[in-house]
Amino acid sequence: MQRETATLSNIQVNLTRGTQTCESLVEGYLSRIAAAPDLHAFLSVYDEEALSQAREVDKKIRNQTAGKLAGLVVGLKDVFAYRDHPLTAASRILNSFTSPYNATVVTRLLEEDAIIIGRQNCDEFGMGSSTENSAFGPTRHPADPTRTPGGSSGGSAAAVAAGLCAASIGSDTGGSVRQPAAFCGIYGLKPTYGRISRHGLVSYASSFDTVGLMTRCLDDLAPLLAAVAGPDEHDSTASHQPVPDYARPEAEDRRFRIAVYREILDAPSLQPEVREALHRAMDQLNKQGHTVNVVHFPLLDYLLPTYYILATAEASSNLSRYDGVRFGHRAPEPANLESLYKRTRSEGFGPEVKRRILLGSFVLSADYHNAYYLQAQKVRRLIREETKQILRDHEVMLLPTAPTTAFPLGATSDPLSMYLADIFSVQANVAGVPALSFPFGADAHGLPVGLQVLADDFAEGTLLSFVRNFEVGR
Numbered sequence: 311m312q313r314e315t316a317t318l319s320n321i322q323v324n325l326t327r328g329t330q331t332c333e334s335l336v337e338g339y340l341s342r343i344a345a346a347p348d349l350h351a352f353l354s355v356y357d358e359e360a361l362s363q364a365r366e367v368d369k370k371i372r373n374q375t376a377g378k379l380a381g382l383v384v385g386l387k388d389v390f391a392y393r394d395h396p397l398t399a400a401s402r403i404l405n406s407f408t409s410p411y412n413a414t415v416v417t418r419l420l421e422e423d424a425i426i427i428g429r430q431n432c433d434e435f436g437m438g439s440s441t442e443n444s445a446f447g448p449t450r451h452p453a454d455p456t457r458t459p460g461g462s463s464g465g466s467a468a469a470v471a472a473g474l475c476a477a478s479i480g481s482d483t484g485g486s487v488r489q490p491a492a493f494c495g496i497y498g499l500k501p502t503y504g505r506i507s508r509h510g511l512v513s514y515a516s517s518f519d520t521v522g523l524m525t526r527c528l529d530d531l532a533p534l535l536a537a538v539a540g541p542d543e544h545d546s547t548a549s550h551q552p553v554p555d556y557a558r559p560e561a562e563d564r565r566f567r568i569a570v571y572r573e574i575l576d577a578p579s580l581q582p583e584v585r586e587a588l589h590r591a592m593d594q595l596n597k598q599g600h601t602v603n604v605v606h607f608p609l610l611d612y613l614l615p616t617y618y619i620l621a622t623a624e625a626s627s628n629l630s631r632y633d634g635v636r637f638g639h640r641a642p643e644p645a646n647l648e649s650l651y652k653r654t655r656s657e658g659f660g661p662e663v664k665r666r667i668l669l670g671s672f673v674l675s676a677d678y679h680n681a682y683y684l685q686a687q688k689v690r691r692l693i694r695e696e697t698k699q700i701l702r703d704h705e706v707m708l709l710p711t712a713p714t715t716a717f718p719l720g721a722t723s724d725p726l727s728m729y730l731a732d733i734f735s736v737q738a739n740v741a742g743v744p745a746l747s748f749p750f751g752a753d754a755h756g757l758p759v760g761l762q763v764l765a766d767d768f769a770e771g772t773l774l775s776f777v778r779n780f781e782v783g784r
Contacts, residue, residue: 377422391510403658413510431465460490485735487522492711492760507542532556626670
């Protein structure tokens with residue numbers, strides 16, 4: 311399948327010279343979307359609207375008034391509010407809902423003249439690692455339709471990898487941008503918690519939810535992040551930390567101190583090709599003059615339990631708003647209010663969402679609140695402190711993004727095995743630090759392998775600089 315490989319800066323040069331137009335760009339993407347219906351990456355395609363936006367941006371380019379993202383064609387994961395457009399979170403409980411307002415990230419994209427081409431498939435409410443939990447059917451891997459593109463932002467990753475858009479805006483609660491990015495061979499950035507406003511993002515677990523970015527080109531991440539990051543009066547958790555010029559390299563010849571976990575090098579869950587890729591990356595980094603230290607991370611086994619206790623607890627609280635009274639699906643002719651609640655939620659939510667609501671309600675119950683929820687909060691603090699301690703002595707930490715490459719559809723019908731797919735991605739969310747997944751080789755079937763780097767709070771520029779330096783030196 312043909313894929314767009316030009317960077318945004320190259321496209322903008324062509325747009326300024328008049329050798330290319332935004333309208334022709336959008337037409338190219340729309341033709342590729344039409345040619346790939348079985349991929350099921352999009353739930354809605356805004357064809358006429360995207361073409362109209364493109365024509366307006368072309369006029370701005372001619373008048374030299376275009377924004378910084380002119381020429382960038384973007385897809386939105388189906389968890390972001392876009393005024394007068396459907397918003398379902400891939401759930402039947404919101405099947406007929408239309409958003410009355412824009413998410414802050416959407417407003418900032420439009421203000422900088424990005425063109426939004428459609429709404430992309432995902433796991434219901436972001437709960438899953440394979441995009442098989444969507445109420446509207448699974449997305450398939452662009453390189454192998456029998457396999458998953460990952461999740462929960464699987465439609466977004468598949469669309470970028472297949473050249474159906476240049477970038478996608480996803481959400482990352484426990485790895486939902488980075489894991490599908492790794493499976494599909496693209497770049498996936500989870501910024502620091504609060505770096506990008508969550509206003510207008512459908513809530514899953516509010517203390518973990520992060521707006522994430524996916525691109526085919528590393529260089530496209532910098533202008534995209536700069537455009538959408540920053541404080542927001544609608545989101546009290548959005549940071550007021552200044553937004554740097556991410557496009558400016560921190561240092562072209564910088565040498566990094568890199569931490570690798572001893573526990574991961576010997577982890578039995580690692581697919582052999584993923585382990586080999588990690589060792590190969592370590593060797594190449596040493597040859598480039600970087601310092602790679604193998605360190606001990608004693609809390610590795612506590613990452614998943616801590617994440618799933620706290621995330622499901624927050625989900626059970628957040629999803630209580632879907633009750634058939636205020637918006638979304640409403641069960642017809644209920645006998646009473648209790649019947650309305652029960653039938654609406656039973657009919658509207660899928661099995662995985664119900665499972666996580668029940669788990670969350672359990673750990674928040676009076677008998678188990680202290681034993682599970684409060685203990686998990688304490689462990690979360692320890693995980694953040696241990697992560698920060700390692701980052702005091704190292705600029706970045708290098709890990710696999712996922713323990714395997716893309717697995718077959720239907721291979722993880724057991725919920726526990728699906729949760730284990732998040733074993734290396736949840737640390738960044740539990741600790742709140744930024745992480746960037748980048749492609750690094752392939753397995754025996756030609757499926758991409760992804761590695762990720764973590765850095766300290768608000769050090770997204772360090773992540774971009776590290777991967778840029780590493781790839782230039784390879």
